[in-house]
Amino acid sequence: MDTNENLGMNRRDFVKFAAGAAVVAGVATAFPTAAMAADPFPMPALPYADNALEPVISARTISFHYGKHTAAYYKAINTLYAEKKLSGTLEGVIAATHGKDDMAAVYNNAAQSWNHTFYWNCLKPGGGGEPKGKLADAIQAAFGSFPAFGEKLVADGLGQFGSGWVWLVQKDGKLSIMKTPNAVCPLATGFKPVFVLDVWEHAYYLDYQNLRKDYLMAALGKLANWDFAAKQLG
Template sequence: MANRRNFLYLLGAGTTGTLLGTLPAASWAAPTIATVTATEMFKLPPLTYDYNALEPHIDAATMEFHHDKHHAAYVKNLNAAVTKYPELKTKTVEQLLTSLSTLPKDIQTTVRNNGGGHYNHTMYWQIMGPKGGGKPTGEIAAAIQKQFGSFDTFKTQFNEAGTKLFGSGWVWLVNQQGKLKIITTPNQDSPISEGIYPIMGNDVWEHAYYLKYQNRRPDYLAAWWNVINWNEVNNRFAKSLKA
């Protein structure tokens, strides 16, 4: 199995479409990276743990490819879009995503896709970590208990939403007007663009799990709970109450 994953990884870094055949290209191949000639506004945040720190639940090859290729591409493409308009250089990614309709029309889709990819993935790396998992603690544990009845019920509903999402996208726990909800978004759309604060989210694009789990998305969703950093989720929950 390890040799197969390594082979898929090497293939994915080069010509992904040949072996994978029927897989949707948009959900597998790394995005095309634009060239940025001006000073980059947005930076790829480094991982705070090693690529292999989440094994056996998420393998090192997936982490390296996902962070260094996919997320890096979103950052590059976002920078390329905003450098066309100097007045946007003072904007944060959150400000861009919450005011998409006011941006120049020729970059709205690029910012939506790549700004969303940057924002979503930055959160994704933060809410995972080694020695994670287990049941939630702190204020988020009490809030989940109150809203869903139990953590097991919440986890089941979250996984079901992620499994049923057609194509590529994200499954989220959000704070919407003071109420916890499970929602999904397609592609790299972020709840923040709709004024909804995301507390935690799982990436269900195939590039997040295919090297290890192939087409078994439910297995990936089930394993993901073993790497959750509940301290960071609590931090985000606290921020959501102030948002």
């Protein structure tokens, strides 16, 4: 399966999709726009300033989560891509290495790079509330109401044992919620990501300690980027 087709992106488009605006409300991001040009997968810039998600997510959390964790995944996949003499897009690498024990490090770092970039775009300053238009209609059809969707997303995110992700995904035109452990990316199993919240502890522990539910509810209610999510629908 060509997972690149799921998102309709080539590598250049992925960087554009992930980078978003380098300036939000006139405030330049504190992070670089990309890694070295020689990298096959330059790390996209955060699409807002490092303090733009406060008070829900602090600049300190961003400094670790984006500045260290996300950066480490991109550094690792760029190194492995060269060492393993790989070719193709990041999505293609995820698809090609999924389920292969001898390529676990490649898959994990490729998927975590993709997952994190998607996550950063699922948030925005002044987000949250309820979606409108086709996304609202699709959620209504799948879950009965937006509150019912929100309750299930938070419950499944809270129920993900250990590290992982809670996703709104689409397959065969229908929305569902999927929770995945560790680095697992829905792209590898034929699902199209629409929205995600990160439930690794580094996503919330500095701000919420062990209160994962509080983080999930705050991120969903105050930061969710429904405009971005709507664009992912097939």
